[in-house]
Amino acid sequence: MGNKSVTQCLSGAGLSHFFEPQSIAIIGSFREGFFGGYVVIKSLLNAGYTGQIYPINPAYKQVLGLKVYPSIREVHTKVDLAIIMINAQAVLAVIRDCGDKGVEAIIVVSDGFAERNQEGSRIQNEIVTIARERGMRIIGPNTAGIVNTSNGLNPCPYDAGYYKLRQGSIAICSQTGMTNPQAFPYPRMHLGISKICDFGNKCDVNECDMLEYLEKDAVTNVVSMYLESIADGQRFLEISRRITTQKPVLVLKSGKTPEGARASASHTGSMAVDDRTFEAVCRQAGILRLEEFDEVFEIPKVFATQPLPEGNRLGMVSITGAIGVLTADEAVRYGLVLANLTPETTDMLNDIFPGLGNVPVDIGPMSVVVKDLPVQYPRILSALISDENVDAVLNILWADPGGYMTDMYLEAYKELGTRHPKPAATWIYGPDTGIVADLAEPLEDLGFPVFSNLKTSIKALGLAYKYAQIKAERTP
Amino acid sequence: MGNKSVTQCLSGAGLSHFFEPQSIAIIGSFREGFFGGYVVIKSLLNAGYTGQIYPINPAYKQVLGLKVYPSIREVHTKVDLAIIMINAQAVLAVIRDCGDKGVEAIIVVSDGFAERNQEGSRIQNEIVTIARERGMRIIGPNTAGIVNTSNGLNPCPYDAGYYKLRQGSIAICSQTGMTNPQAFPYPRMHLGISKICDFGNKCDVNECDMLEYLEKDAVTNVVSMYLESIADGQRFLEISRRITTQKPVLVLKSGKTPEGARASASHTGSMAVDDRTFEAVCRQAGILRLEEFDEVFEIPKVFATQPLPEGNRLGMVSITGAIGVLTADEAVRYGLVLANLTPETTDMLNDIFPGLGNVPVDIGPMSVVVKDLPVQYPRILSALISDENVDAVLNILWADPGGYMTDMYLEAYKELGTRHPKPAATWIYGPDTGIVADLAEPLEDLGFPVFSNLKTSIKALGLAYKYAQIKAERTP
Structure with a gap:
C-alpha cells in the first residue's frame, strides 16, 4: 500500500467502519459474567443493533441464539468490524486473521499492552505495524470500545444494565472507559448522545481522527473529551481550529501535574503533554477547557439544546x-x-x-x-x-x-x-x-x-x- | 436588666432554650400547604418531638389533634420557645406578648425585614430592642429555623416530606434556609446530623453564639457553616480559635465579589466582609474554607467518622x-x-x-x-x-x-x-x-x-x- 492510501486510511473518514458496520465479529469468551463477549452480544441485541453479529470462539457452538464460528476465517460474508477480547499474547494472530479476511476496523478491548510492560509495548507496536501494512484501523488496545446511538451500536464489554442510550447530538471521546455506558449514568442524563469512543492506549485511532470524523458527522453538534495526552499537537491544533468554527469542543485534560503524568504512563502508556503548551493550543484552537470529570457529560448539554x-x-x-x-x-x-x-x-x-x-x-x-x-x-x-x-x-x-x-x-x-x-x-x-x-x-x-x-x-x-x-x- | 446579665444572655449557653425546649408555641396559619404553622407541627410530630406543642391562632380551635390557643397569653404553663410565622407588621406585638409570657427563645420565620426595605429594617431593630430589654434571644427573622436530632426538634416551616433526620455529630449552621431539611437531601446523606441552624437575617443570634453553643455540645464533633457576613470579627476569631483546637470548623463564605456582596445585601440585609480579611481570620483561627455549596454537607462526613x-x-x-x-x-x-x-x-x-x-x-x-x-x-x-x-x-x-x-x-x-x-x-x-x-x-x-x-x-x-x-x- 502506497503512502497516499495510508494517508487516506488514516483520515477520520476511515472511521465509518467502526461506527456504521453492517457486520461485527466478536472474538472472546461467551461465558456469562460482568465482562466479555457474552456481555458485548447481549448489549448489542438490547440496543437494537440490526447488522450481522458473528461470535467467534472454537469452544462454543451457540450464544444468545447466535451461531458461534470457530474462526473469523469461517465467516463467509464480509465483516466490517472486529471486536477482540482475548489474552494480549493471542491478539496478534487474530489480527492477522482479520487482515486476511479483509476486516478494516478492529477494536482491541484486551489490556496488557503498552500500559503494562515492555513485552506489552512490543506486541502493541507489532499490532500497529500489521494494521498499517494491511490498511486496517485499530481502536485501543485497553479500551471499553465505542457507541453509536443512531444504529444501536453499543458493544459494551462490561455489564451496564443493558439499557438503551438516548439518541442526541453530544459526542463523548475519551482516554478511559469511564465515559462508556457501564460507568456513567447516561440514563440520568436525559439529553442524548450521538457517539462515544474510548481510545484506550490509542495505538492508532486518536482524538484527531475522531475530531475529523465528528466534524462531518451530521448528528453531532458538540464534542466533549477526556484526554491524558495529545498524539500529534500540530494536527490536533489544525483540526480543532477548523471544527470549533462549527461545533464546540470541550476538553478535560488530566496529567497536569508531574504526579498525574506519572499515573497516566501506567494507565494508558501515554506521555502527558505539558499543561502550558496544551493551554496555548486550546486558546489558539478555540477549545473550551473543563476542570472536573462530571463536566465532560454535563457542560455539553447547554450546547446541545440552547x-x-x-x-x-x-x-x-x-x-x-x-x-x-x-x-x-x-x-x-x-x-x-x-x-x-x-x-x-x-x-x-x-x-x-x-x-x-x-x-x-x-x-x-x-x-x-x-x-x-x-x-x-x-x-x-x-x-x-x-x-x-x-x-x-x-x-x-x-x-x-x-x-x-x-x-x-x-x-x-x-x-x-x-x-x-x-x-x-x-x-x-x-x-x-x-x-x-x-x-x-x-x-x-x-x-x-x-x-x-x-x-x-x-x-x-x-x-x-x-x-x-x-x-x-x-x-x- | 444590668450589663452583666445582658452579656450572660448573649453567650452561646443561652441557646439551650432553642435546642432543648420542653414546650413550643407556634404562632402562624394552620392551613394545609407547603409552608406555615401546619407544616411546622406536622414536622415536629413526625420527627418524634415529645415536648408540649401550643399552636397559637385565634381563628382555629384544633390542628392535627392539638388544641389551638387564641393567644400565647392563654397558655398557662411555661413556654420555652416561640416560633413566629405571621406578617412582619404583626410580629412586634407577638414578641411583646412572648416577653410578657416569659418566653426566652424566639424564632422569627417571617420575612419582610431588613432584607426587604427600610420599614422592615426599622421593625427588625425594634425586635432587637425589645428582646434585649426582656432578656429574650431571637433567631432570624427570615429564617427556616433550626433542628436538633437528639430530641425530635425539627420544626421545619416548609414541606420537607416529613422524614426523620439521622442523629449524628455534624452541626450545620447557615445564613440560608438552603441547609434546612426542606432543601437539602439529608436522607441521601446517611451520616448523621446533630444540629442545624439557619440564622436568617441574624438580628441577634449569630455564628459566634452558635460556635459557643456547639463548643460545649457533646454530640457535635464538627461544625460546617455557610456565611454571607461575620457579625463580630474579633469575637468570631476568638471563639473559632478556641473551638478549632477541639472540633474542626468548615466555612463556605459567599459575597466574595462585589457582585456577590450586593446580592447578599438584598438577601439577608447583611454587609459582606472583605474576602482577604476573612481569609486572614480563617488562617489565624484554624478554620477550613470551603468553595462549593455541596461541600458544606459532604466534607464534614470525613471528620464525623474518620x-x-x-x-x-x-x-x-x-x-x-x-x-x-x-x-x-x-x-x-x-x-x-x-x-x-x-x-x-x-x-x-x-x-x-x-x-x-x-x-x-x-x-x-x-x-x-x-x-x-x-x-x-x-x-x-x-x-x-x-x-x-x-x-x-x-x-x-x-x-x-x-x-x-x-x-x-x-x-x-x-x-x-x-x-x-x-x-x-x-x-x-x-x-x-x-x-x-x-x-x-x-x-x-x-x-x-x-x-x-x-x-x-x-x-x-x-x-x-x-x-x-x-x-x-x-x-x-
Whole structure:
C-alpha cells in the first residue's frame, strides 16, 4: 500500500467502519459474567443493533441464539468490524486473521499492552505495524470500545444494565472507559448522545481522527473529551481550529501535574503533554477547557439544546436568596454578570410583588403569601427571558415533596416551549433526590438542560458565552 | 436588666432554650400547604418531638389533634420557645406578648425585614430592642429555623416530606434556609446530623453564639457553616480559635465579589466582609474554607467518622486507571501525594497480579481474569491501609448492575470494620444512580463516608490532613 492510501486510511473518514458496520465479529469468551463477549452480544441485541453479529470462539457452538464460528476465517460474508477480547499474547494472530479476511476496523478491548510492560509495548507496536501494512484501523488496545446511538451500536464489554442510550447530538471521546455506558449514568442524563469512543492506549485511532470524523458527522453538534495526552499537537491544533468554527469542543485534560503524568504512563502508556503548551493550543484552537470529570457529560448539554448567548448578562430566578449570592460570586469567574433589568421589567415584576424586580429575582418571599403563584410564575420567567438586558437565564427550582412547586414549574416550562430565544440553564434542589430526578426528566424532554449542581449550571452558561465570543472572533 | 446579665444572655449557653425546649408555641396559619404553622407541627410530630406543642391562632380551635390557643397569653404553663410565622407588621406585638409570657427563645420565620426595605429594617431593630430589654434571644427573622436530632426538634416551616433526620455529630449552621431539611437531601446523606441552624437575617443570634453553643455540645464533633457576613470579627476569631483546637470548623463564605456582596445585601440585609480579611481570620483561627455549596454537607462526613491522617501520603484502589490520573492531579491541590508503597506491600500485591503493586492500585486488569477477586480484594484493601507509607486511603468503587462487584465491596468493608486506623474516603460510580445509592447506604452505615464525586472525596481527605496539621501546631 502506497503512502497516499495510508494517508487516506488514516483520515477520520476511515472511521465509518467502526461506527456504521453492517457486520461485527466478536472474538472472546461467551461465558456469562460482568465482562466479555457474552456481555458485548447481549448489549448489542438490547440496543437494537440490526447488522450481522458473528461470535467467534472454537469452544462454543451457540450464544444468545447466535451461531458461534470457530474462526473469523469461517465467516463467509464480509465483516466490517472486529471486536477482540482475548489474552494480549493471542491478539496478534487474530489480527492477522482479520487482515486476511479483509476486516478494516478492529477494536482491541484486551489490556496488557503498552500500559503494562515492555513485552506489552512490543506486541502493541507489532499490532500497529500489521494494521498499517494491511490498511486496517485499530481502536485501543485497553479500551471499553465505542457507541453509536443512531444504529444501536453499543458493544459494551462490561455489564451496564443493558439499557438503551438516548439518541442526541453530544459526542463523548475519551482516554478511559469511564465515559462508556457501564460507568456513567447516561440514563440520568436525559439529553442524548450521538457517539462515544474510548481510545484506550490509542495505538492508532486518536482524538484527531475522531475530531475529523465528528466534524462531518451530521448528528453531532458538540464534542466533549477526556484526554491524558495529545498524539500529534500540530494536527490536533489544525483540526480543532477548523471544527470549533462549527461545533464546540470541550476538553478535560488530566496529567497536569508531574504526579498525574506519572499515573497516566501506567494507565494508558501515554506521555502527558505539558499543561502550558496544551493551554496555548486550546486558546489558539478555540477549545473550551473543563476542570472536573462530571463536566465532560454535563457542560455539553447547554450546547446541545440552547442557542448561544449574545452577551454576558445573566438573568436569574430563584426561590432562595442565598443561591443568588453564590451565583453572583461564581458568575464572575466565568465572565458573566448579573443583569440589570430594564425599568419596564423592573416595574412589571415589582407590581407582581414588592422587591421582585431585580436580579436575582427571588420568588421566595412571594411564594408563601401570593395565592396565584402558578399564574404569576410563568409571567415572571417570560418577562426575565424577554428583557433586552438579559442574555442568558439561570433558573433555580425547589422540588418540594408536596408537588405544589414542581407542578407549577413543569407547566411554566411547557408554556416556554422548546423554542425560546435565549439560553437557559436549570438547577433543581430539594430534600428527595427522586423527586428532583422526576422533575428534571420532563424538563430535559422539553429541551431545557438541567444540571446536577449550581456551579455547573453557571459554568455551562459561562462557557456558552465564551464559545459565542470564540465563534464571533472567527467569523469576519 | 444590668450589663452583666445582658452579656450572660448573649453567650452561646443561652441557646439551650432553642435546642432543648420542653414546650413550643407556634404562632402562624394552620392551613394545609407547603409552608406555615401546619407544616411546622406536622414536622415536629413526625420527627418524634415529645415536648408540649401550643399552636397559637385565634381563628382555629384544633390542628392535627392539638388544641389551638387564641393567644400565647392563654397558655398557662411555661413556654420555652416561640416560633413566629405571621406578617412582619404583626410580629412586634407577638414578641411583646412572648416577653410578657416569659418566653426566652424566639424564632422569627417571617420575612419582610431588613432584607426587604427600610420599614422592615426599622421593625427588625425594634425586635432587637425589645428582646434585649426582656432578656429574650431571637433567631432570624427570615429564617427556616433550626433542628436538633437528639430530641425530635425539627420544626421545619416548609414541606420537607416529613422524614426523620439521622442523629449524628455534624452541626450545620447557615445564613440560608438552603441547609434546612426542606432543601437539602439529608436522607441521601446517611451520616448523621446533630444540629442545624439557619440564622436568617441574624438580628441577634449569630455564628459566634452558635460556635459557643456547639463548643460545649457533646454530640457535635464538627461544625460546617455557610456565611454571607461575620457579625463580630474579633469575637468570631476568638471563639473559632478556641473551638478549632477541639472540633474542626468548615466555612463556605459567599459575597466574595462585589457582585456577590450586593446580592447578599438584598438577601439577608447583611454587609459582606472583605474576602482577604476573612481569609486572614480563617488562617489565624484554624478554620477550613470551603468553595462549593455541596461541600458544606459532604466534607464534614470525613471528620464525623474518620481518624485524622498522620501525613499526606494517599493510598488508592480503583478499578479504572483514568481516575488514578485525575486523582493524582487533584491530590496535589490539597497537599496530598500518591503514596509509594513499601517493598513488602509492593511484592505482596504484585504476587496477587503483575503490576498491581503501585498507587493507584488498579484492580481493573485483574478483575476480568482473576477468578477469586472477592477473596483477593479485601486482602488488597487491607494491605494498602496497613502499609506504613500510607496515611489515608481513597477507594473508588464500580457499582455494576450485575452486583458482582457491589457484593464484593460490601463484604470487604464489613471485614474492614468500623474501627480502622486510617481515614478512608469512598467514591462510587456506575450507570445506575439507584444502585450507587444502594451501595453507599450500607457503607456509610458501617462508618465509611461515601462522597458524591471524585473531587470532593479527595478534598475531604486533603482538608482532614490540613486540620491534622492545624491541630498539631496548636498542641505543644
